[in-house]
Amino acid sequence: MRRQPDHKAKVVFMGSSGVGKTSIILRHNGREFSTEVTPTLGANFVHSTIMTQTSKRVELEIWDTAGSEKFACMMPMYLRRSRGAFLVFDVADRQTFTDILKWYGELERACNVAELSLVLVGNKIDLEHRRIVDEMEGRTFAEERNMMYIETSALQDRRIGEMMHTMANQLISRYESRHLSSQSKVEDTVVMTPPTTERENKCNCTNNV
Numbered sequence: 001m002r003r004q005p006d007h008k009a010k011v012v013f014m015g016s017s018g019v020g021k022t023s024i025i026l027r028h029n030g031r032e033f034s035t036e037v038t039p040t041l042g043a044n045f046v047h048s049t050i051m052t053q054t055s056k057r058v059e060l061e062i063w064d065t066a067g068s069e070k071f072a073c074m075m076p077m078y079l080r081r082s083r084g085a086f087l088v089f090d091v092a093d094r095q096t097f098t099d100i101l102k103w104y105g106e107l108e109r110a111c112n113v114a115e116l117s118l119v120l121v122g123n124k125i126d127l128e129h130r131r132i133v134d135e136m137e138g139r140t141f142a143e144e145r146n147m148m149y150i151e152t153s154a155l156q157d158r159r160i161g162e163m164m165h166t167m168a169n170q171l172i173s174r175y176e177s178r179h180l181s182s183q184s185k186v187e188d189t190v191v192m193t194p195p196t197t198e199r200e201n202k203c204n205c206t207n208n209v
């Protein structure tokens with residue numbers, strides 16, 4: 001019989017359009033890299049079970065924005081009940097790094113950031129010759145906001161697994177410290193919202209990217 005997860009958590013991807021969020025998720029999901037990524041995954045989330053360094057099974061419900069990063073009004077709904085967030089920028093595009101402040105602000109508006117596991121992700125490190133944001137700058141920014149930091153390449157499949165493990169390790173240690181005295185094993189059951197259709201995703205607010 002399949003072992004039940006020790007912990008389940010919703011995690012979201014945030015970051016400006018084009019930084020590689022969908023590519024990272026597809027890569028993690030075992031798909032080949034494609035230069036022509038459709039803006040949606042067909043569904044808004046995928047499930048992935050990660051074994052942590054303490055041999056705990058953490059089931060992640062990984063949400064892609066499905067294009068909704070273009071609409072500020074989608075964010076509160078998207079972030080609802082999330083336990084963790086990956087904030088992604090493109091190391092070869094400074095504007096996407098500057099935009100991280102805006103995404104962080106969205107998180108602060110919608111959630112209690114102190115309770116979230118946050119990972120800042122500098123993607124596209126294969127574009128080393130075009131790199132604008134160096135590792136030290138990214139790392140310092142992350143440390144100042146209590147986030148972990150990792151650099152990845154979805155194109156070359158570099159450190160994608162490690163970024164998921166970083167998140168899972170952080171989630172389980174937070175979960176265990178919250179429930180130190182409790183007997184319950186799986187508490188944060190995620191409400192499975194059916195995927196929204198493209199049409200339902202449209203809203204009337206201004207495009208914020």
Ligand SMILES: Nc1nc2c(ncn2[C@@H]2O[C@H](COP(=O)(O)OP(=O)(O)O)[C@@H](O)[C@H]2O)c(=O)[nH]1
Nearest residue numbers: 017018019020021022023035037124153154155
């Ligand atoms: N060179 C390079 N290109 C990437 C990488 N990740 C994604 N891309 C490309 O960047 C573009 C945008 O990717 P996408 O996953 O749609 O970004 P999203 O809008 O953040 O979901 C696509 O053309 C991808 O092929 C990477 O690690 N390196």
Ligand SMILES: [Mg+2]
Nearest residue numbers: 021022039067
């Ligand atoms: Mg996308």
